[in-house]
Amino acid sequence: MSELRDLYQEVILDHNKRPRNFGRLEHPTHQANGHNPLCGDRLTLTLRLEDGRIADIRFDGSGCAISKASASLMTDAVKGRSIEEADRLFADVHAMVTGEAGHEVDVDRLGKLAVLSGVAEFPARVKCASLAWHTLEAALHHAGAEVSTESETQ
Amino acid sequence: MDSAPIASTPGLDLAAIRAEFPILAQQIHGRPLVYLDSANTTQKPQAVIDAESAYYATINANIHRSTHLLSERATQAYEGARRRVQRLIHARESREVVFTRGCTEAINLVAQSWGRANLRPGDEVVLTWMEHHSNIVPWQLVCEQTGARVRAVRITDRGELDLDDFRDALAGPSVKFVSLIHVSNALGTVNPVEELVRLAHERGVPILVDGAQAVPHLAVDVQALDCDFYAFSAHKLYGPTGIGALYGKAALLEQMPPWQGGGDMIASVTFERTTYNEVPYKFEAGTPNIAGVVGFGAAVEWLQRFDMAALARHERSLVEALTARLDAMDGIRIIGRAPHKAGVVSFVVEGVHPHDVGTILDSEGVAVRTGQHCAQPVMDRYGVPATVRASFGIYNTTDEVEALVAALGRVRELFG
Numbered sequence A: 001m002s003e004l005r006d007l008y009q010e011v012i013l014d015h016n017k018r019p020r021n022f023g024r025l026e027h028p029t030h031q032a033n034g035h036n037p038l039c040g041d042r043l044t045l046t047l048r049l050e051d052g053r054i055a056d057i058r059f060d061g062s063g064c065a066i067s068k069a070s071a072s073l074m075t076d077a078v079k080g081r082s083i084e085e086a087d088r089l090f091a092d093v094h095a096m097v098t099g100e101a102g103h104e105v106d107v108d109r110l111g112k113l114a115v116l117s118g119v120a121e122f123p124a125r126v127k128c129a130s131l132a133w134h135t136l137e138a139a140l141h142h143a144g145a146e147v148s149t150e151s152e153t154q
Numbered sequence B: 001m002d003s004a005p006i007a008s009t010p011g012l013d014l015a016a017i018r019a020e021f022p023i024l025a026q027q028i029h030g031r032p033l034v035y036l037d038s039a040n041t042t043q044k045p046q047a048v049i050d051a052e053s054a055y056y057a058t059i060n061a062n063i064h065r066s067t068h069l070l071s072e073r074a075t076q077a078y079e080g081a082r083r084r085v086q087r088l089i090h091a092r093e094s095r096e097v098v099f100t101r102g103c104t105e106a107i108n109l110v111a112q113s114w115g116r117a118n119l120r121p122g123d124e125v126v127l128t129w130m131e132h133h134s135n136i137v138p139w140q141l142v143c144e145q146t147g148a149r150v151r152a153v154r155i156t157d158r159g160e161l162d163l164d165d166f167r168d169a170l171a172g173p174s175v176k177f178v179s180l181i182h183v184s185n186a187l188g189t190v191n192p193v194e195e196l197v198r199l200a201h202e203r204g205v206p207i208l209v210d211g212a213q214a215v216p217h218l219a220v221d222v223q224a225l226d227c228d229f230y231a232f233s234a235h236k237l238y239g240p241t242g243i244g245a246l247y248g249k250a251a252l253l254e255q256m257p258p259w260q261g262g263g264d265m266i267a268s269v270t271f272e273r274t275t276y277n278e279v280p281y282k283f284e285a286g287t288p289n290i291a292g293v294v295g296f297g298a299a300v301e302w303l304q305r306f307d308m309a310a311l312a313r314h315e316r317s318l319v320e321a322l323t324a325r326l327d328a329m330d331g332i333r334i335i336g337r338a339p340h341k342a343g344v345v346s347f348v349v350e351g352v353h354p355h356d357v358g359t360i361l362d363s364e365g366v367a368v369r370t371g372q373h374c375a376q377p378v379m380d381r382y383g384v385p386a387t388v389r390a391s392f393g394i395y396n397t398t399d400e401v402e403a404l405v406a407a408l409g410r411v412r413e414l415f416g
């Protein structure tokens, strides 16, 4: 039960109910679609890059609480950041949710994203938490690609 | 719950049945396992587990190949299982039962063998919106190879096949084959297969029935149904994974070309010309899953100890009990309201994604499946990304229905 509370922390439930940066940008410079065929989660990410920084970013789609909250938290976290910073954040989040980072979560670096640490105890939910990040990577580095959680090798 | 007496049902001693399944005694997250995912795969009784290990411990040898005694015994065990499967589905002859890796491979066999030999550009294969992906994709593949196309029959809001649309589909000039599901894994609907077979045959069109979810719940008689092919898997029938069967009418199987080549499926091989073995061996290339077949036979024997009518009544009472409990709860929508259902209740909880429901139920020891159930067209049809599916087997009890309902209360607590 306590593990369940670690997964569904208040911040996550709140971002699920009232997702931030929800919708689509009218004139994105980059975008990508993400899909998790196992649970039917779908996500569209639109963003505007200015001078190598993410000036604005939005997501929409449908998904479980974990994937929606993760996308919402991600958009907040990467807004204003450079591509390299976003990539580094992804690496940190990935290490945290897969449990590779161990139990020490660097809250200074991860900020609010640290609420996703409970995911590590639920291997079946790692893909939910990382879908938005894989989609961001596709938008930034493989323009226009569609990512699927089932075509990556984890 | 594990210490309370288990309410029995006429004709079935549930406590004794449960005791035959070692896995059911387990605790999950510190709670008794409530296994409501039998449509995905059933648990295995000790008799099946023992049969497979006894085969390896005392009989193991390759079949149909050697003169030594073990090989003879292995062949007997293998062919004995074929006769058991024959009796289970009431096939006329045991050679009408082809062992495959499972239901999926059985359908692929028909698509690649019958389909490639008989489909021409513009021909139509009639499927339905209710199909499992394993009865869609093999037909799309063979359509790509032959230039034929797939037509899908609509389903109604209640989750039944639209019979008018089925008749329309059959009325088309280019219909060559029909392939459809007996019992829906996503909705639970039991389709009127006898009637559907009759309609297809009126048009002179052969029909395959995907019986993966029917065989565990209903008495199936392929001769009474008169279907041309019937496909199913052992692992949904209390047997091992990786083994299943294709029933095909002997006359059709004889006409069909092999689809995989190798040992056992040949009569003679020279570089000039190879002739093929007889049915069913023509379709069983290579060393098969012998232990799996033995376990399959043991599962059939085990299941046949029970009265299928009593089993069907028991599972129906579980479906009805859960349906009534869910209908009485706020914010739950059942997907699939066919009057005749078997073993499955699919639903969504308003405002909570099925995946989250699944995680919370699991933390309470309740195992259900959440997702699209390999039936994306069904999800699209009802406008849901996924559902929660509770499915029943012979060992489930009304107490377990109550455990699911209680665990759904936890979902509301967390998600408000």
Ligand SMILES: Cc1ncc(COP(=O)(O)O)c(C=O)c1O
Pocket: B039, B040, B101, B102, B103, B104, B105, B132, B134, B135, B181, B183, B184, B185, B210, B211, B212, B213, B233, B235, B374
């Ligand atoms: C209706 C139906 N058809 C086919 C299959 C495929 O069975 P298998 O994966 O055992 O080949 C399933 C199982 O998931 C099913 O429910």
